[in-house]
Amino acid sequence: MSDKDSRPFPILLDVEFLDRISEPVRDKKAKSVSAIIRTALERYDFANVIVLKPSQLQISVRLPAPIRQNLRRLGRAKHTSVGQLVRAAVEAYLPQLESGAADQMEIPVLPPVPPAESVLAPPPPRPKRKRKAVKKKKAVARKKPAAKPKKKR
Numbered sequence: 001m002s003d004k005d006s007r008p009f010p011i012l013l014d015v016e017f018l019d020r021i022s023e024p025v026r027d028k029k030a031k032s033v034s035a036i037i038r039t040a041l042e043r044y045d046f047a048n049v050i051v052l053k054p055s056q057l058q059i060s061v062r063l064p065a066p067i068r069q070n071l072r073r074l075g076r077a078k079h080t081s082v083g084q085l086v087r088a089a090v091e092a093y094l095p096q097l098e099s100g101a102a103d104q105m106e107i108p109v110l111p112p113v114p115p116a117e118s119v120l121a122p123p124p125p126r127p128k129r130k131r132k133a134v135k136k137k138k139a140v141a142r143k144k145p146a147a148k149p150k151k152k153r
Contacts, residue, residue, distance in 0.1 A: 011037075 021037075024030040063071075071082045078085070 018033070021033055024036060025032055030036050071085055074085055075082045
């Protein structure tokens with residue numbers, strides 16, 4: 001295959017996996033990550049491939065509007081999904097919940113999170129845009145060109 005035949009093809013890979021396949025390149029055992037992927041694809045038998053995906057369910061959770069908006073804003077700022085943010089928050093909270101007494105009804109008070117990272121923090125104010133004053137042009141009376149007399153045939 002020539003370089004003219006190949007074009008970039010985006011593939012989403014985990015960082016750990018990309019680091020793993022970058023090691024042979026660093027150790028000079030392979031020319032590039034692309035070369036490793038091309039060779040692996042050429043040699044792999046896809047006939048009996050079984051792809052296991054973790055089971056996932058979509059649920060609906062009632063959240064106040066400010067929390068929803070801040071989750072979306074944080075997701076954009078951190079280049080991740082809202083689901084990843086929720087998962088991180090719940091995974092950090094579960095050990096605290098699980099270590100408490102079974103009959104404990106109150107949620108333990110957590111140390112405050114810096115406002116820039118908190119889902120409950122209000123979004124930063126938007127900078128106000130200054131509008132330039134638009135000057136209206138005065139209407140200029142234009143003279144219509146004189147009509148040419150029609151020629152008779």
